[in-house]
Amino acid sequence: MTIIASLLRSAELPDSPTARLDIELLLAAALGKPRSFLHTWPERIVSSEAALTFASYLQRRRTGEPVAYILGQQGFWKLDLEVAPHTLIPRPETEMLVEAALELVPGFAPNRVLDLGTGTGAIALALASERPNWQVTAVDRVIEAVALAERNRQRLHLNNAKVLNSHWFSALEGQRFDVIISNPPYIASADPHLDTGDVRFEPNSALVAGADGLDDLRLITRQAPAHLNAGGWLLLEHGYDQGAAVRDLLSGQGFEKIQTRRDLGEHERITFGCLPC
CATH class of the missing domain: 3.40.50.150 (Vaccinia Virus protein VP39)
Known part of the structure; x- marks a missing residue:
C-alpha cells in the first residue's frame, strides 16, 4: 500500500520547469480530488488503480506531453x-x-x-x-x-x-x-x-x-x-x-x-x- 505523501516524495519529472506543480496536478487528477486534498490528507492510502493511473500520467509527462493535454483541461x-x-x-x-x-x-x-x-x-x-x-x-x-x-x-x-x-x-x-x-x-x-x-x-x-x-x-x-x-x-x-x-x-x-x-x-x-x- 502507498500513501499520498510517499508518491509525492518519490515522483520525479527532471525535465519539467514546473515539476512539483505538474506532479501534484497529475496525482490529484488520478485520485479525482483537488490539489488541496494532497496536503490535507497526506497519509491517505492510494488505491492500486489510482497509483497506476498516476504512473502512466508521469510517463506521458516525461515524454514532454503537456499536462493540459494529459488531463484534457486547463484553467483560464x-x-x-x-x-x-x-x-x-x-x-x-x-x-x-x-x-x-x-x-x-x-x-x-x-x-x-x-x-x-x-x-x-x-x-x-x-x-x-x-x-x-x-x-x-x-x-x-x-x-x-x-x-x-x-x-x-x-x-x-x-x-x-x-x-x-x-x-x-x-x-x-x-x-x-x-x-x-x-x-x-x-x-x-x-x-x-x-x-x-x-x-x-x-x-x-x-x-x-x-x-x-x-x-x-x-x-x-x-x-x-x-x-x-x-x-x-x-x-x-x-x-x-x-x-x-x-x-x-x-x-x-x-x-x-x-x-x-x-x-x-x-x-x-x-x-x-x-x-x-
Whole structure:
C-alpha cells in the first residue's frame, strides 16, 4: 500500500520547469480530488488503480506531453476549459487581452464582440462570462476546435456567446462588431522554439504564421476595419519582438490610440488600437 505523501516524495519529472506543480496536478487528477486534498490528507492510502493511473500520467509527462493535454483541461481566467491536441493550450499571458477589453469597452453597453481563431473558446467565453449583456461571436477554421469551443460554451451555460466555423472573416461578410480580439498564430516558421517544450505537441496551424510570423497579423489588421464599427477596438496578442511591427500595421490601417502592453516577463505581448469615429 502507498500513501499520498510517499508518491509525492518519490515522483520525479527532471525535465519539467514546473515539476512539483505538474506532479501534484497529475496525482490529484488520478485520485479525482483537488490539489488541496494532497496536503490535507497526506497519509491517505492510494488505491492500486489510482497509483497506476498516476504512473502512466508521469510517463506521458516525461515524454514532454503537456499536462493540459494529459488531463484534457486547463484553467483560464475564472473558467475550467476542455482542451485537446487540435487546439492551442490557453496561456496566462492571453488573459491580458481579456483584461484590456474589459477596461477599454464600457460594460453597460450591449457591445458585439468577435474572437478570431478562438481555439478552446478561452477569450470569447471569458468575456461572455464577465459581460452578460455583450453578444460574443467566436470563430475558428478548424472544425474540431469549433466543436470543442461549443462544448465549453454549453457546459458553462454562456448563452450570450456563439461559435462559428470561419477562416478569419470568411463567414462574416457584412457583419460589424464593436470589439475584435485575437490571439493568432505569430511564430516564424523557422523558429527553433517550435522543437522544444510543450510547443512540440501543439498544432502548427495555431502557432506558425509565415517566414516572419506576421502573416496572420497582417491579414487581420488589413481586414478588420471592414468589420469594425466606428470607434471600435482591435486587440491582438503577438510575439515578444513584434510590438513595433504590429503598431506599424495598425497605424497603416488608420487605427488611433495605439498602445502596447508588456507581460510579467517585461516582453511586449499585446497591442491594440481604435478605429476612428
